Amino acid sequence: MSAIEPTMIDQTTGPTAGHATKERRAAWVLTAPALILMVVILLGPVIIAGVLSFTNYSLGNSSFDWVGTQNYEKLFTRSTYEKMFVATLTYVVTVVPISVGLGLGAALLINSLGRFREIYKTIYFLPVMATLLAMAIAWEFMLHPSIGMVNRTLEMGCGTFLEQIWSFMSQGCADRFPVWLGDKRYAIWVICFIGIWQGFGFNMVLYLAGLTSVHRELYHAAEMDGARSAWERFRLVTWPALGPTTVFVVTITCIRAFQVFDTIEAFWPQGGGPNKSTYVMMFAIFEKGVQQNLIGIGSAITMLFLLFVMFLTLIQRWLVERKVHYK
Amino acid sequence: MTRDWWKHLILIIGVIIVIAPFYMMVSYSFKSPGEIDRGEGGFFGQQELMVAPRCVALRTPGRDDIAAASSRFAGASDAEIRDALVAEAEADCSIRPVVFNYTQAFTEAPLLRYLLNGVIVTASIFLIQVVVALPAAYALAKLRFWGRDAVFGLVLFCLLIPVHAIALPLYIMLAKLGLTNTYAALVVPWTVSVFGIFLMRQFFLTVPDDLIDAARMDGMGEFAIVWRVMLPTAIPALLAFAIFSVVAHWNDYFWPRIVVTGNRDLFTPPLGLREFKGDGDGSFFGPMMATATVIVTPLIVAFLLAQKRFIEGITLNGMK
Numbered sequence: 001m002s003a004i005e006p007t008m009i010d011q012t013t014g015p016t017a018g019h020a021t022k023e024r025r026a027a028w029v030l031t032a033p034a035l036i037l038m039v040v041i042l043l044g045p046v047i048i049a050g051v052l053s054f055t056n057y058s059l060g061n062s063s064f065d066w067v068g069t070q071n072y073e074k075l076f077t078r079s080t081y082e083k084m085f086v087a088t089l090t091y092v093v094t095v096v097p098i099s100v101g102l103g104l105g106a107a108l109l110i111n112s113l114g115r116f117r118e119i120y121k122t123i124y125f126l127p128v129m130a131t132l133l134a135m136a137i138a139w140e141f142m143l144h145p146s147i148g149m150v151n152r153t154l155e156m157g158c159g160t161f162l163e164q165i166w167s168f169m170s171q172g173c174a175d176r177f178p179v180w181l182g183d184k185r186y187a188i189w190v191i192c193f194i195g196i197w198q199g200f201g202f203n204m205v206l207y208l209a210g211l212t213s214v215h216r217e218l219y220h221a222a223e224m225d226g227a228r229s230a231w232e233r234f235r236l237v238t239w240p241a242l243g244p245t246t247v248f249v250v251t252i253t254c255i256r257a258f259q260v261f262d263t264i265e266a267f268w269p270q271g272g273g274p275n276k277s278t279y280v281m282m283f284a285i286f287e288k289g290v291q292q293n294l295i296g297i298g299s300a301i302t303m304l305f306l307l308f309v310m311f312l313t314l315i316q317r318w319l320v321e322r323k324v325h326y327k
Numbered sequence: 328m329t330r331d332w333w334k335h336l337i338l339i340i341g342v343i344i345v346i347a348p349f350y351m352m353v354s355y356s357f358k359s360p361g362e363i364d365r366g367e368g369g370f371f372g373q374q375e376l377m378v379a380p381r382c383v384a385l386r387t388p389g390r391d392d393i394a395a396a397s398s399r400f401a402g403a404s405d406a407e408i409r410d411a412l413v414a415e416a417e418a419d420c421s422i423r424p425v426v427f428n429y430t431q432a433f434t435e436a437p438l439l440r441y442l443l444n445g446v447i448v449t450a451s452i453f454l455i456q457v458v459v460a461l462p463a464a465y466a467l468a469k470l471r472f473w474g475r476d477a478v479f480g481l482v483l484f485c486l487l488i489p490v491h492a493i494a495l496p497l498y499i500m501l502a503k504l505g506l507t508n509t510y511a512a513l514v515v516p517w518t519v520s521v522f523g524i525f526l527m528r529q530f531f532l533t534v535p536d537d538l539i540d541a542a543r544m545d546g547m548g549e550f551a552i553v554w555r556v557m558l559p560t561a562i563p564a565l566l567a568f569a570i571f572s573v574v575a576h577w578n579d580y581f582w583p584r585i586v587v588t589g590n591r592d593l594f595t596p597p598l599g600l601r602e603f604k605g606d607g608d609g610s611f612f613g614p615m616m617a618t619a620t621v622i623v624t625p626l627i628v629a630f631l632l633a634q635k636r637f638i639e640g641i642t643l644n645g646m647k
Contacts, residue, residue, distance in 0.1 A: 020471075026549035027472035034463035035478060037519035042485045045496035052496070059502055106341065109334045116335070122634055123342050126349065128641060129630045131578045133597040134619040137604055138348035141355065141612065149351055152366055197345065205638050259491050262580045266601065282491065282581065289495040290585050298495045310487045 046306065053299035060293070071300035083276045084284045084301075090188055091280060092257040095195040100249055102196065103203025108238070110204070111211045121208065124201040132198060136266040139194055145179040181267050184274035191278050194263050199256065203249045210245030214238060244320060251316035255309055261286065281305050352623070355616035359424035363612050374423050382420035388412040424613060429621075431614035437591065438618060441599035448513045448595055449576045453569055456520040461561070464527030465553050469539055479528075485521040491581055498585050508593060512586040517576065523568055530564045531557060570640025577626060596622040 053071055057064035075081045110120050127135065142149045157163070158173035172178070180186050218237045227233050261282040264272065272279030272287070281301055289298020350370070355363055358372035367373075388396075393408050400408045422430075432438055466472070467479050490497075497516050498507070506512045534557065542556045558565075580597040587593045594602065600622055603615050630637045 023470050023549075024472040027466040027470040027475070030462035030466040030470070030549060030553065031478055033459050034519055034524055035481070037459060038481060038485050038521065041497070041516055041519055042488050042490075042493070042521065043481075045493040045500065046488060048496040048499065049493060052499075059499065106338070109338055113331060113334060118634075120338050120342065121638075122631070123345055125630075125634075125638060126627065127345060129574060129626050129637070130349070130623045131580075131597055131600075131619075131626075133578075133580045134352070134600055134623050135348055137600065137615070137619055138352040141616070142348055142351055147364055147366060149347065149366075201345070202642065205642050209642065255489060259489065259581075261491075262597075265580070265584065266604070285495055286581075286585065290498060295495070295499065302492060302495050305492050306488065309489060309492060313487045 049299040049302045049306075052295055053303050055296050057295045058293045059295065064296075067296065071296045074297060075300055075304065080276065080279070081284070081301075083272075084279050084281060087188060087272070087276070087278050088258065088280045091192055091195065091260055091278075092254060094189075094192040095199070095257045095260075096250060096253045098192075099196045099200040100203055100246070100253055102200040103249065104207050104242075104246075106200065106204040107207035107211060108234075111208060121205070124204055126201070127198045128202045128205075132262045133266055135198065136194065136263040139190075139263075140181065140267060143180040143190065145177070145182070148180075150180070151177040182274060184277045187267075187273045187277050191260065191263050191267075191273075195257065195260055199253060203253060206245055206249050207242065210242045211238070214241040247316055247319045251312055254312050258282075258305065258309060349623075352616050352619050355612055356428050356620045357425045358613060359427070360613060362424070372424055374425060376421040377424050377427060378417050379420045379422050379427055382422075383413075383416050386412075386416035386420070388416075428613040428617040431611075432617040432621060435614060436599055436603055436618070438596075438599060438621060440592065441594050441596045442621070444592075444594060445577055445596045447510065449573045451510075451514050452517045452576050453572045455514065455518045456523050456568075456572060457565065459519055460523040460527055461558065462550075462553050464524050464531055465549075465557050467524070468528045468531035469534075469536070470549070482521055482524055482528075486525060488521075490516050494582060494585055501586060507586050508588065508590045510593065513583055513593070513595070516582065520568075520572065523572075526568060527561060527564065530561055534560055566636065567640040570637055574626060574637075574641055 054066055054068060055064045056067050056070075106120070106124060110117050113120075141147075143151075145151060154169070154172060154177050157169055163170045163173055178186050180190050214237065218241065219233055222233050222237045225236075227236050259282055260280055264278050264280060264283050265286070267273070268278065272283050281304075285298050285301050285305070288294045288301065354370050354372075357370070357374075358368055359375070359377045361377070362368040362372050388409055392412060393405050396408055396412055397403075397405075400411060403411070463478075467475060467482070494516075501507050501512050501515065506515070538556060538560070539552060542552050547555065577595075578597065579595075580601070583595045583598050584601070587595075587598060591599075591602075600615075600618050603611075603618050
């Protein structure tokens with residue numbers, strides 16, 4: 001950092017130049033690197049992807065043809081991409097509400113405790129810090145059909161009352177427990193579970209921060225007004241006060257959920273899971289665009305992806321600016 | 328406490344689920360393959376001496392070895408000498424499982440190199456981000472110039488674009504420039520942190536103008552003001568941003584996976600672990616979990632030491 005220190009001070013502005021000119025020039029010099037990089041690294045690629053999505057370009061070819069909206073038509077007609085949308089939406093629609101809900105639940109429980117708050121908070125935050133790829137591999141072992149901890153734990157339930165009340169258990173004990181990652185019925189749910197496992201601590205911390213800003217007087221006021229039960233107080237005071245936090249938490253969780261990739265690539269390096277049941281958009285971009293060099297189609301998925309994410313963020317900003325609280 | 332027992336019960340069930348994979352990862356990194364297969368040995372394993380298979384394979388006695396050793400075993404037949412040599416090799420190759428797992432982690436793949444790459448990449452990303460973002464943030468917060476609103480508008484717009492989402496066009500650009508499989512490819516897309524600019528601008532807005540005017544009176548130029556006046560005031564905000572940036576890029580897997588193919592010298596820790604998994608068979612669970620533990624540990628330890636700062640840093644986005 002020190003390399004760019006005083007020597008570079010703009011000496012060309014003579015004493016005649018007004019202060020405003022000097023300030024303007026300095027300002028442009030100071031913003032120039034950031035400005036150039038923003039245009040080259042962020043705006044440029046969006047435009048490039050937009051243009052390439054109408055071509056059949058691939059790396060290594062010197063020329064390409066314009067194919068119109070063919071790439072987009074493929075996205076909406078081929079069954080592979082239908083699976084892609086189904087997997088992505090299943091993931092987002094499952095992970096967002098559950099991880100936000102668990103985050104809020106954990107925050108409320110922890111906030112109401114007198115002791116051990118910090119311990120719970122620390123532990124629940126651990127998965128947020130840990131390298132997701134490493135944890136994905138750990139989960140893969142946990143879910144190993146024969147030597148994994150999950151199925152071993154389930155086997156311990158065999159022969160107990162659980163077998164009578166839970167058909168999943170009785171089936172598992174009679175035959176065998178699921179192979180989880182190899183089974184198309186379970187694969188996407190396992191991915192969702194790991195997404196929730198990893199993300200809810202982040203939401204919890206944001207909610208805990210939000211809870212500290214709820215004024216105690218509000219609870220007293222609500223009690224005066226006849227809000228006796230804890231549920232009433234939550235509904236009338238806590239939830240509205242947490243509105244801005246919720247808007248933020250939901251948006252950030254959505255955007256992260258759309259970007260799920262690490263777990264899927266770790267479990268199924270090829271093809272996106274059993275019967276493509278976990279073929280999410282990020283994986284599709286990676287597979288089509290980078291691995292198979294089908295840049296046109298990859299760019300089309302990229303554009304659609306950007307559209308989703310921008311749409312979500314704009315909704316968030318609109319909600320925050322209008323100070324709309326969820327009811 | 329007595330009234331809260333059900334809350335603790337729920338939270339403890341949560342703790343068990345959250346901790347389970349960490350527990351298993353660390354525990355497997357201590358155990359021998361046999362113990363992992365049979366699910367024995369508690370957390371630390373029995374730590375009974377085990378024989379490293381590859382070490383023995385390397386020392387399988389050939390005809391020459393047997394001939395050379397015949398003087399030591401006078402009167403024994405070749406087969407007996409052979410057995411004796413194998414037994415010797417096995418004795419020499421005996422090793423505690425925990426030692427075996429961790430030495431394998433570091434010798435089977437260049438894990439130290441991966442860790443070093445991780446440090447180089449995350450550190451250069453953070454430094455460049457600061458060098459780019461800090462002056463821009465200062466100009467946007469404290470200088471009056473034509474076009475400032477437009478630039479800030481651009482910053483707000485770029486906040487909408489997640490870098491992972493535009494990975495494909497970025498990859499094409501880098502490939503066209505012949506930059507894939509270089510450190511530059513790992514760093515370049517992250518050099519401009521729009522979020523960093525935004526964050527620092529908001530922070531600089533709170534710095535009193537008097538401080539800057541005083542510096543100008545002393546004859547400081549704008550560059551000097553950025554690095555000598557604004558930088559020191561911004562240390563707490565920068566520290567939070569540093570944590571945010573380092574955690575994100577140490578753990579990042581998607582981008583390195585795209586731009587680094589095959590060249591082990593450039594692997595970041597997650598890529599190294601991924602490759603380890605790719606070519607390992609069942610007996611490699613122990614060393615692999617040791618690798619995973621080594622990769623996850625630095626951030627977890629740092630987090631446990633400075634929890635408040637980490638939580639602040641990672642939830643930075645919440646400060647908007």
